[in-house]
Amino acid sequence: MKINELIAFCTIVGILGCPACKGDPPPAALILSTPREGLSDADRSRLESPPLAELSLVPASAEALVRVDLLALGAVSPDSAKTLDFLLRAQQPAAWEVMTAAGLVPGKELTALYLVVLPGLSGRSGESGFLVGGVGSFDATRVQGALRRAGGIPEPAGSGVMFSWRGELAPGASSHAGPEIGETRVGVASGVVVFGSPHHVRHALEAHARRVKDVRASPLTREILLIDQKAVAWGVARGGRDDSDSAAPRYLENLVPGLKWARFLARPPATSQGGPLGSVELTVEFNDFAKAQGFREKLLSLLAEASNMAAGMPVGTALARVRDRAKVSVEKVKSGHVLTVASPL
Numbered sequence: 001m002k003i004n005e006l007i008a009f010c011t012i013v014g015i016l017g018c019p020a021c022k023g024d025p026p027p028a029a030l031i032l033s034t035p036r037e038g039l040s041d042a043d044r045s046r047l048e049s050p051p052l053a054e055l056s057l058v059p060a061s062a063e064a065l066v067r068v069d070l071l072a073l074g075a076v077s078p079d080s081a082k083t084l085d086f087l088l089r090a091q092q093p094a095a096w097e098v099m100t101a102a103g104l105v106p107g108k109e110l111t112a113l114y115l116v117v118l119p120g121l122s123g124r125s126g127e128s129g130f131l132v133g134g135v136g137s138f139d140a141t142r143v144q145g146a147l148r149r150a151g152g153i154p155e156p157a158g159s160g161v162m163f164s165w166r167g168e169l170a171p172g173a174s175s176h177a178g179p180e181i182g183e184t185r186v187g188v189a190s191g192v193v194v195f196g197s198p199h200h201v202r203h204a205l206e207a208h209a210r211r212v213k214d215v216r217a218s219p220l221t222r223e224i225l226l227i228d229q230k231a232v233a234w235g236v237a238r239g240g241r242d243d244s245d246s247a248a249p250r251y252l253e254n255l256v257p258g259l260k261w262a263r264f265l266a267r268p269p270a271t272s273q274g275g276p277l278g279s280v281e282l283t284v285e286f287n288d289f290a291k292a293q294g295f296r297e298k299l300l301s302l303l304a305e306a307s308n309m310a311a312g313m314p315v316g317t318a319l320a321r322v323r324d325r326a327k328v329s330v331e332k333v334k335s336g337h338v339l340t341v342a343s344p345l
Helices: 002-014 041-047 052-057 070-076 080-091 091-101 140-149 198-208 223-224 249-255 289-309 312-327
Strands: 064-069 112-118 127-136 153-157 159-166 186-187 193-198 232-237 259-267 279-286 327-333 336-344
Touching: 002 193, 041 052, 041 223, 041 259, 052 112, 052 127, 052 198, 064 070, 064 279, 070 112, 080 091, 091 140, 091 193, 127 198, 140 159, 140 186, 153 198, 159 198, 193 198, 223 232, 223 259, 279 289, 289 312, 289 327, 289 336, 312 336
Parallel strands: none
Antiparallel strands: 064 112, 064 232, 112 127, 127 193, 153 159, 159 186, 186 193, 232 259, 259 279, 279 336, 327 336
């Protein structure tokens, strides 16, 4: 399995990881035009209140996103900080270097982490866009100062500042053996840090400044409102295409054929004996049975591969439990076929 396939499925099942995000100067804005029509006053209030207010950093063009509550994760799993640090350093070394240089520690300065899948840029068929975002109560001015001292070149962008680096080394890397940062950028605004391609970082900061629409005004809103916000980690995805971004390659459309929508939850244990996360649930709707079955086989293969890759770590143990205990079913419904995965941890 290619690393980009592994990462996209990790997004859906809530495993953190992201390849280096690169891109060209931004084309026309890739935003969806769907307004928040038909929502109740209660739903509108939820979208503007914590934790969903954090979604202002996610562009409306997002195909999928995963949120991890770092504080809740640390409370139920003392080893989570070490595991998260390992995953970030292994899968996104340049982002890890940036966070270290800025003094941002997941679970302390950063209270929640987002991994977002976005459309590729126009004219770059098959490419995807990934955005890593963090939120917290940190002092944005202090972080911006730390990135300047690490050689970052600032430029205004949306609600904050976007940093680039001359050459290809991440801040803190002392030699060419260090992680490459290349075309990636770091954006910092009040309580928000984002890492990705120049286009996606700028777009995230513009969304955060309310200059363009964020994901709460997109088709993903329906799935977001159905999520239990008390989950330690959750994720949503929608397939299909919006007319306003027809020129942009859709990553999930190619990777998961027939996908209509998906929701993921990792619930905390009801008691201290419930395991590090309690249970996981994944529900995905497809437009036909064959595609649902194909995804089922690929997902089971991914779980086996990922659990082997992470063997000896807490996340590997958790994945092995899901692999061995998960109940996987495909059910026909009026609108298509729904695949459900449920497993205790």
